[in-house]
Amino acid sequence: MINNVKYSSNMCKGNFWTEFFGQYIEFDARGAAALRKIKVLEMVRQIAPTVDSPGVTADEVAEAAGILRHNASADLNELVREGLLRKSGGRPVRFGLKSIADDVRHTDTKFPDSQYRTVARPDPAAERPASSERLLDQVIGAKGSLRAAVEQLKAAVLYPPHGLPVLLLGPTGSGKSYLAEKMYFYAAKSGRLVPNAPFNVLNCADYAANPQLLLAQLFGYVKGAFTGADQTTAGLVAQSDNGVLFLDEIHRLPPEGQEMLFLLMDRGVYRMLGDGATQRRVSVRLIAATSEDARSLLLKTLLRRFPVVLTLPDVNARPLEERLALIEYFLAEEAARIGVPISVSPLVLVALMTFHASGNVGELHSAVLLGCAKAFLNYVASAGKPEYMMLVVTHLSPQIQLEYLRGHQDSLKVEQLIGVEDRLYMPMPNGYGSGGQSPEQRKDDLYTDFNRRMSDYLGSSLEQDEVQRLIQIDADYYLRRLLRHVKGAHTLPERLLEVVAGFVEEAGKELGCVFEPEVTTGIALHLASLSRTEPFDAEAMLELTAHCSREFGVVRQLSSRLEEGLETRLTHGQTSFLALFLAAHKRVAETERVKVLVIAHGDHTATSMAEVANELLYEKKVKAIDMPLSQSLESTLQIAAQRIKEMGKIKGVLLLVDMGSLTGFGAALERMTGIPVAVIPLVTTAAIVEAARLADNGQMKLAQMVEAVKQIYDFDIAFPLPEGKRLIITTCLTGEGTARKLAAFINEALPADLRSTVLVQAVDLDNGSEISGLYVEGWRGTVIAAVGTVNPHLPGVAFIGMDQILFGSGMKTLLELTAEGQPAADDADGLSKEEAILLASKFVTDYIDSKDGQLYVSGAIAALEQLEQTVGSSLRTSLAVRWVIHLSFALERIVTGGSVMECSELDYLEQHHQLLLNTIQTAVSRTCHCLSEPLPRSEIGYLALIVLPE
Numbered sequence: 001m002i003n004n005v006k007y008s009s010n011m012c013k014g015n016f017w018t019e020f021f022g023q024y025i026e027f028d029a030r031g032a033a034a035l036r037k038i039k040v041l042e043m044v045r046q047i048a049p050t051v052d053s054p055g056v057t058a059d060e061v062a063e064a065a066g067i068l069r070h071n072a073s074a075d076l077n078e079l080v081r082e083g084l085l086r087k088s089g090g091r092p093v094r095f096g097l098k099s100i101a102d103d104v105r106h107t108d109t110k111f112p113d114s115q116y117r118t119v120a121r122p123d124p125a126a127e128r129p130a131s132s133e134r135l136l137d138q139v140i141g142a143k144g145s146l147r148a149a150v151e152q153l154k155a156a157v158l159y160p161p162h163g164l165p166v167l168l169l170g171p172t173g174s175g176k177s178y179l180a181e182k183m184y185f186y187a188a189k190s191g192r193l194v195p196n197a198p199f200n201v202l203n204c205a206d207y208a209a210n211p212q213l214l215l216a217q218l219f220g221y222v223k224g225a226f227t228g229a230d231q232t233t234a235g236l237v238a239q240s241d242n243g244v245l246f247l248d249e250i251h252r253l254p255p256e257g258q259e260m261l262f263l264l265m266d267r268g269v270y271r272m273l274g275d276g277a278t279q280r281r282v283s284v285r286l287i288a289a290t291s292e293d294a295r296s297l298l299l300k301t302l303l304r305r306f307p308v309v310l311t312l313p314d315v316n317a318r319p320l321e322e323r324l325a326l327i328e329y330f331l332a333e334e335a336a337r338i339g340v341p342i343s344v345s346p347l348v349l350v351a352l353m354t355f356h357a358s359g360n361v362g363e364l365h366s367a368v369l370l371g372c373a374k375a376f377l378n379y380v381a382s383a384g385k386p387e388y389m390m391l392v393v394t395h396l397s398p399q400i401q402l403e404y405l406r407g408h409q410d411s412l413k414v415e416q417l418i419g420v421e422d423r424l425y426m427p428m429p430n431g432y433g434s435g436g437q438s439p440e441q442r443k444d445d446l447y448t449d450f451n452r453r454m455s456d457y458l459g460s461s462l463e464q465d466e467v468q469r470l471i472q473i474d475a476d477y478y479l480r481r482l483l484r485h486v487k488g489a490h491t492l493p494e495r496l497l498e499v500v501a502g503f504v505e506e507a508g509k510e511l512g513c514v515f516e517p518e519v520t521t522g523i524a525l526h527l528a529s530l531s532r533t534e535p536f537d538a539e540a541m542l543e544l545t546a547h548c549s550r551e552f553g554v555v556r557q558l559s560s561r562l563e564e565g566l567e568t569r570l571t572h573g574q575t576s577f578l579a580l581f582l583a584a585h586k587r588v589a590e591t592e593r594v595k596v597l598v599i600a601h602g603d604h605t606a607t608s609m610a611e612v613a614n615e616l617l618y619e620k621k622v623k624a625i626d627m628p629l630s631q632s633l634e635s636t637l638q639i640a641a642q643r644i645k646e647m648g649k650i651k652g653v654l655l656l657v658d659m660g661s662l663t664g665f666g667a668a669l670e671r672m673t674g675i676p677v678a679v680i681p682l683v684t685t686a687a688i689v690e691a692a693r694l695a696d697n698g699q700m701k702l703a704q705m706v707e708a709v710k711q712i713y714d715f716d717i718a719f720p721l722p723e724g725k726r727l728i729i730t731t732c733l734t735g736e737g738t739a740r741k742l743a744a745f746i747n748e749a750l751p752a753d754l755r756s757t758v759l760v761q762a763v764d765l766d767n768g769s770e771i772s773g774l775y776v777e778g779w780r781g782t783v784i785a786a787v788g789t790v791n792p793h794l795p796g797v798a799f800i801g802m803d804q805i806l807f808g809s810g811m812k813t814l815l816e817l818t819a820e821g822q823p824a825a826d827d828a829d830g831l832s833k834e835e836a837i838l839l840a841s842k843f844v845t846d847y848i849d850s851k852d853g854q855l856y857v858s859g860a861i862a863a864l865e866q867l868e869q870t871v872g873s874s875l876r877t878s879l880a881v882r883w884v885i886h887l888s889f890a891l892e893r894i895v896t897g898g899s900v901m902e903c904s905e906l907d908y909l910e911q912h913h914q915l916l917l918n919t920i921q922t923a924v925s926r927t928c929h930c931l932s933e934p935l936p937r938s939e940i941g942y943l944a945l946i947v948l949p950e
């Protein structure tokens with residue numbers, strides 16, 4: 001147990017905390033070790049996400065997590081002991097995920113190598129339509145903080161003959177609307193309502209500025225009741241006959257409105273505005289809610305008429321188990337929505353469990369939605385075909401991350417509750433917990449979901465272009481889910497389909513584009529399912545349509561036609577929605593299109609990448625050609641030309657290839673087909689997705705598309721490389737940190753005459769995204785080597801691991817490569833031993849952010865000199881550098897109470913090199929005065945391993 005960890009070293013400041021959280025935060029050491037272990041596990045999962053990947057070294061994890069290497073090593077070994085990771089033999093030791101498939105019991109999805117120890121799975125019973133009894137019992141908290149409320153709600157619903165009015169109190173977002181809706185389903189399921197009974201919602205706050213209009217909406221009015229009342233119109237009370245009316249924010253109802261409600265509640269009658277004489281009879285179950293102080297804002301006489309008044313608790317005061325259940329519920333819902341399992345790290349759960357949700361369950365819900373939205377962007381852009389979407393702590397909002405770091409009084413309890421294992425949320429076929437709803441209602445829900453997500457995006461800190469992309473993706477998903485919910489259009493009236501088809505065609509003409517037939521079906525389904533409800537956030541919708549004003553204009557222009565055909569009026573919200581929908585699905589006519597073709601070496605490389613992209617896109621139109629190694633270039637060229645010809649008359653082809661001579665196909669194919677072809681080399685799945693998305697959208701010219709796709713290869717080196725210069729790239733996962741330090745380190749280590757011609761540049765690989773092949777392509781032959789913690793796999797470019805540079809002969813190799821094949825002089829890196837040691841010391845003191853750094857380095861150097869003196873020979877420069885760096889870090893670790901490194905070869909060393917071990921032990925204890933106890937034997941073992949090659 002580490003008692004005094006303070007995340008105050010340079011490394012942590014520079015690499016992790018400041019990068020993610022913008023400022024330096026000292027946080028309580030309590031639980032730090034446990035959290036660090038969780039983080040280490042998360043990093044392994046990020047760097048080596050599958051069980052068959054080669055695994056990661058402690059260095060890589062330390063780098064990625066922004067922690068000291070020995071801590072990473074200690075945690076990794078502990079995770080191995082706990083059975084969470086596997087460890088490979090050989091050097092350097094690699095750690096990888098374990099295959100533990102037993103716990104995954106989900107039958108639909110295959111997870112042959114799932115590394116998850118536990119799988120959080122929604123209650124299978126939730127998949128079945130819930131019985132009326134279960135409906136309310138399934139509400140999270142029904143057995144806990146909402147127990148009394150749920151019992152009273154049941155009684156209120158069942159009370160003969162028409163139930164009792166209910167007033168729900170509680171802070172905003174505490175679930176009042178949610179419970180009102182549940183009550184409606186409960187009443188319907190238990191046979192207290194007629195089939196298809198209405199459920200109408202009126203948020204009185206929406207009409208706060210116009211109480212007259214509010215009353216008119218509620219009670220209806222007769223012709224001439226007020227200026228503008230051209231015809232007699234029924235209100236929501238009448239429309240809710242035999243059903244449920246939910247009045248949200250009821251305190252906004254003016255006193256006369258409250259009085260009008262008395263009559264309804266006492267005698268089941270009401271009067272329309274402008275007709276005080278006629279009493280009309282209805283049977284309406286009334287549910288009301290307010291987040292304000294009802295006692296001071298409602299008439300006492302109204303308050304008294306609610307026999308059931310319930311106050312919902314603040315989510316921050318609810319038991320931790322309930323909060324976890326809510327989070328898990330939302331995660332499972334998201335998994336169902338996107339149709340992909342979601343893997344969630346314990347860190348995420350701890351953060352979600354402990355932040356102060358002032359907006360209550362609603363805010364918790366938004367936090368999950370937005371986290372998933374960010375994760376989804378990464379998922380869509382990730383190469384390969386991830387089995388699941390990963391939700392990690394950096395996907396959460398900065399505020400939540402910040403709160404998490406500040407710590408929380410319940411942190412320890414929460415960590416215990418959550419454990420250290422990742423959880424996997426499976427997409428449930430019927431959604432999660434949607435029991436009791438008809439397909440019709442589900443459709444409404446989809447829309448409500450969609451609507452709410454849009455508002456959340458708008459209110460979030462997401463970048464504008466991220467919001468736009470998410471809207472597009474969501475609109476696409478909405479359509480697909482809608483189509484999935486109601487199989488085919490046969491349930492739709494023919495007339496509706498006809499009207500919508502006409503509208504879509506006209507819209508296409510106006511916008512100069514075409515729409516797939518599914519778009520007609522989708523809009524028809526959407527309109528059919530929405531006829532009863534007004535989208536609740538019309539304003540947010542309007543805001544969203546800012547980016548598709550042309551479509552908005554066209555819908556407005558054509559709306560009268562649609563309204564006539566549908567015999568209804570489109571609300572503002574619906575108009576905006578249709579514009580959004582058209583914008584997301586408009587396609588250019590075939591002849592105006594650019595098509596995407598992928599060619600890559602290997603039996604399946606191209607086809608499998610295209611398959612992934614197609615799966616993620618609405619239109620599955622990416623074509624691929626595999627080029628097995630046995631296939632000649634010439635025949636691949638012929639096949640490609642044939643394939644392009646089959647595409648018919650098109651505007652151009654964006655050809656994505658992997659490497660080699662395929663990059664030269666562009667001109668040849670243009671000649672053979674007469675169609676413009678642009679080539680982008682070093683294809684990745686992310687690039688295909690982006691290319692296909694742009695091709696789908698059809699707004700760009702071929703050349704513009706090439707430029708746009710290049711953006712996917714995101715890197716931070718300026719084009720072009722100055723004339724005559726060559727380049728060494730340094731890499732690391734978190735970009736800013738080690739790569740930059742390493743760049744500075746190598747730059748300093750380069751002989752002066754080379755510095756003018758060789759640039760050392762850090763490249764941000766941004767959590768595994770691929771380095772820009774394009775840039776390497778552009779500078780073909782100019783990159784000498786890549787150095788760092790992650791191999792970017794640049795074709796034809798040698799990679800030297802950071803450990804090799806620091807602890808091995810990496811610098812020598814690098815200089816050899818720099819000198820174009822001429823071996824570097826003599827030892828290590830051409831530096832004198834003193835210079836090399838000086839550099840190593842500087843490296844160490846840069847990393848250890850305390851005045852003691854110098855102490856550790858001096859100790860390490862003194863120990864080396866002592867050893868050399870005793871042995872009577874001088875250690876080679878590269879080994880001396882390794883010794884100094886290693887021992888300095890070891891001293892810091894031990895002095896600050898860190899874990900001791902295990903040395904697996906210690907037994908062997910004790911048997912065969914005991915004298916050496918003893919000599920080192922003596923040298924260290926004589927010179928390293930910072931130690932209060934002898935350096936542990938296994939640490940000595942490591943030092944011996946450094947010396948032994950000599």
Ligand SMILES: Nc1ncnc2c1ncn2[C@@H]1O[C@H](COP(=O)(O)OP(=O)(O)OP(=O)(O)O)[C@@H](O)[C@H]1O
Pocket residue numbers: 139140141170171172173174175176177178179248290291326329361362363365
């Ligand atoms: N017990 C619950 N289980 C699942 N989801 C819930 C629960 N309670 C609330 N929610 C979700 O939390 C969000 C906010 O709930 P809701 O809108 O019902 O709150 P509210 O009290 O009506 O808020 P407001 O006063 O702002 O109208 C919704 O997304 C709702 O689905």
